[in-house]
Amino acid sequence: MTAAPAAALLQPAPEYAIDTKKLNLWYGTFQALYEVDLQIRKGMITSMIGPSGCGKSTYLRSVNRINERLGYVRIEGSIEVMGQNIYDSDVELIQVRKQVGMVFQRPNPLPISIRDNILFSHRLHAKGGGGVHQGTPDEIVEESLRTVLLWDKVKDRLKRKATELSLEEQQKLCIARLLPVKPTLLLMDEPCSALDPKGTEAVEELLWELRGQYTILIVTHNMAQARRASEECIFMLMGRVVEHALTEEMFVTPTHKETADYIEGRYG
């Protein structure tokens, strides 16, 4: 992988939301990640691209430890989120899930009202003290929905079931419901692959809205999306990080032949 992007040299040392050191991961006997070292800049949008099975989703899923529910996953190395190795034994899984929100390929709102979806996570964590939105439920619902540019569309039907919304709206709701507990990190696993071009555009627009306030790591199969909607880009192949650079640099002057070949669509 390349060194920190050139632009960073001119500024004070960059802050990293995720610092991954020598991460190896096995599913049973199959090794899915090899010696992954990745620093994800705080407050930026970083995209991960690569052919199917390259390990990008696996990496994403190990950042909120959802992988380990499979039971046969083994991990070596460390992933530090805001300086804390989330694989340390004294780390509470529930807190990891609160700090690191995840958005899936298929929108998965709960079959309850729009309002209850937004408040679901907040209700789980509110009694645990600090680190959550302190407003009234109504304020939380409005603010979260405004942030994802959904408020005006749904403000009159907050009591309706979330599953009645369009896919695009559902996906925005799935992002919105993470916000009331003030996560540091938003992980998105191909969040637009179930959406049409218009929905995709809307979600990308939303990513730029959230940028700065949240660190966003997005896995995508869509190279045009990586190019449009991210500031840094990571290219993975066969469980290894091949290249990590500013998005504009990677797409214009990739330093590795594999990256160039993939970006130009010679395999994928």
Place this chain on the structure above:
Amino acid sequence: MTTANAAMFQASSLNHRNARVQSLYRILFGVMTLMLIAPVMMILGTLIYKGGGVISWEFLFTAPTDGMRTGGVLPALLGTVWLVTVALLLSVPIGVFAAIYLSEYAGDNWFTRIINLAIINLAGVPSIVHALFGLGAFVIFFKFGTSILAASLTLAVMTMPVVIVATRESLQSVPPAFREACWNMGATRWQTIRKVVLPNSITGILTGVILEVSRTAGETAPIMFTGAVFFTPFLPQSVFDQTMALSLHLFVAATQVPGIAEEVPFGIALVLIGLVLLMNSASIAFRMWLRGKKKW
């Protein structure tokens, strides 16, 4: 338009043959469906025709007299209500909680596979075997005597597999994506179950309970040795009393009582079926109320 073009859209002999075969199968399936409901209709029809005449308030609310040749069915009716209620109170919590454990907590390993095998086998055990087990275990070993408690325990053991299987199936019909969504927001398993899984499966669970009510009310063998008696003039006061039961009362009236009027057993059967229908309607109404609420 030429004739050649028109022929392209005419039915061929193959189309005709396929259409004939198709309608044959349709008739076959229809006839089978009729055969399915025919026995039900015939049973209900016979019972109402032959036994409808004896049904009266007096029949429902008085005890049998004159060696069960006259009088009513009240002790048996109440006894069945007792047996079913106590059996439900015992088996529904155990069955539902066990099913939740198996489906939501336990993984798929040799231990849970053995449990599954045991459940399937338990469902396949003939009711007379359950009766003897109940006699040995609850009446004699636990010293409950022949009592409502012993009989209901036996019924509960017998019907538990129905509850477990129905509950598991309705839990598993809740899409995994809902659970994932919850876990990813930091919900514990219990929070996930309570807030998402149960509200979406409760109606299916109740269906299992309804099935269990029907089966419990109708069983005769398991209660014969464990708590039900041919005749007692007393109404049960507690779970440690013996009791009459409709199913056993029907058996006795139909086979053991000489000189009984022919329509009395039909009347008893009608009361039994009516009771089951009533209990089922109550749980169906409850289920519809829950579905309408959808909040839980």
